[in-house]
Amino acid sequence: MSTxxxxxxxxxKPSKQDPLAxxxxxxxxxAVEKKPTSRKKxxxxxxxxxxxxxxxxxxxxxxxxxxxxxxxxxxxxxxxSTKSVINxxxxxxxxxKLRSQHGGQKPPQLCADLIQIFTKKGQKVLDPFGGVGxxxxxASLIGRRATGVELxxxxxxxYKEVTTLENxxxxxxxxxxxxxxxxxxxxKSYDFILTDVPYWNIDKLAKTRSKTAKASKLATxxxxxxxxxxxxxxxxxxxxxxxxxxxxxxxxxxVFIGDxxxxxxxxMLSASLADRLQATGNWTLKANLIWYDVSxxxxxxxxxxxxxxSMIHQNILILKKS
Numbered sequence: 274m275s276t277x278x279x280x281x282x283x284x285x286k287p288s289k290q291d292p293l294a295x296x297x298x299x300x301x302x303x304a305v306e307k308k309p310t311s312r313k314k315x316x317x318x319x320x321x322x323x324x325x326x327x328x329x330x331x332x333x334x335x336x337x338x339x340x341x342x343x344x345x346x347x348x349x350x351x352x353x354s355t356k357s358v359i360n361x362x363x364x365x366x367x368x369x370k371l372r373s374q375h376g377g378q379k380p381p382q383l384c385a386d387l388i389q390i391f392t393k394k395g396q397k398v399l400d401p402f403g404g405v406g407x408x409x410x411x412a413s414l415i416g417r418r419a420t421g422v423e424l425x426x427x428x429x430x431x432y433k434e435v436t437t438l439e440n441x442x443x444x445x446x447x448x449x450x451x452x453x454x455x456x457x458x459x460x461k462s463y464d465f466i467l468t469d470v471p472y473w474n475i476d477k478l479a480k481t482r483s484k485t486a487k488a489s490k491l492a493t494x495x496x497x498x499x500x501x502x503x504x505x506x507x508x509x510x511x512x513x514x515x516x517x518x519x520x521x522x523x524x525x526x527x528v529f530i531g532d533x534x535x536x537x538x539x540x541m542l543s544a545s546l547a548d549r550l551q552a553t554g555n556w557t558l559k560a561n562l563i564w565y566d567v568s569x570x571x572x573x574x575x576x577x578x579x580x581x582x583s584m585i586h587q588n589i590l591i592l593k594k595s
Contacts, residue, residue: 345393354390359383359589360565367410368435375405375428377469379529383564384411387467387589391525392417396464401451401516406432408467409444420445420463422454455515463519466526470512472533473505473542502540506549517555520594526556528590529564534574534581543588550592560591 337345346354363380372378384407388398394416400408403421405428412419413436421444423429429446436443447454513526520526533540543561550556564587575581 343393344390346389354386357560358563358565359386360567361386362567365568368438371431371435371438372405372407374431377471378405379407379469381407381410381414384408384467385414386411387527388412388417388465389415391465391527393464397462398465398467399458399463399516399519400468401455401466401512402468402470403432403446404428404469406435406444406446407469409446410435410439410441411467413441413444418444420447420458422447422449422451424448424450451512452515455512455519458519460518461521464521464524466516466520466524466528468516468526469529470509470546472531473502473540474500474535502542502545506545509546510549510553513550514553514555517594522594524594525559526590526592526594527562528592529587530590531584531587534584539582543590547590547592550590555595556592557595558590559593562589562591563587564589 335347337347341351344351361383363382367381388408388411392398396417398408398412398417398419400419400421403409403423406421409419409421409432421429421432423446426448429448432446433443435441513528516526528546530543530546532542547558547561551558566585566587569583569585571583571585574583
């Protein structure tokens with residue numbers, strides 16, 4: 274068997290008649306400690322070394338089923354989009370401070386995610402309660418057209434300012450009462466409705482709120498001093514019935530609606546609104562998605578005597594035009 278001459282740094286040749294010895298000698302050669310080379314020699318070697326190129330695998334082409342008439346999602350994306358709870362953290366961006374002057378603004382990226390599930394590129398989205406234009410901004414991010422309707426002109430001005438600052442194309446934003454404006458829109462001309470309905474009495478039940486709770490920044494939706502839950506449901510029904518006529522047959526609507534804790538009881542407004550809308554025969558409830566808003570802070574309302582929930586979620590009713 275060969276041996277390493279450590280003084281001379283040489284390896285004795287193995288016998289050709291002994292293949293095992295030859296193999297072991299090869300391993301021993303690999304084990305010989307290499308002498309350090311100077312930096313200059315290394316640099317020269319690096320410069321003279323041939324450039325090795327590797328074939329880089331091209332990114333996978335997004336494949337959408339040819340019979341997918343609803344959206345532009347792949348099968349995997351479709352599967353992920355059917356989760357009943359949305360817990361994705363959305364960035365505080367797109368002039369959030371400016372848009373936060375409206376207490377009910379929604380992350381434009383959340384709106385974009387919902388729009389992508391129910392539309393194809395270039396299709397039209399309608400928001401009958403436009404606010405500061407979260408739906409319109411979301412549509413702009415993903416190449417959809419959108420129309421918003423808003424009663425208060427100051428929210429429309431904020432939306433326009435945001436589009437200028439963000440260098441986004443301004444979508445159509447109509448000012449007026451949705452019950453009137455929607456009647457002037459061409460029937461069956463929109464592919465999806467995405468909206469955030471105003472809360473029932475959120476600004477008028479101050480006497481039931483904690484003394485330390487912040488006043489709502491939401492504008493009053495109507496001029497009535499008092500409004501019962503049935504009156505609120507009637508008003509929402511009127512607006513969404515008008516919007517229903519603008520929607521193409523078989524298409525969907527997504528409606529943000531938060532539940533309430535008022536007058537020492539929990540009001541499941543999402544269920545009340547869903548029941549009312551289905552009772553008209555215009556809509557079929559297909560899902561109730563839960564948006565867990567990870568940015569919401571917890572509050573201690575009932576401590577230490579009663580349990581009162583800290584509301585950190587909203588419901589998104591998914592309705593299909595019947």
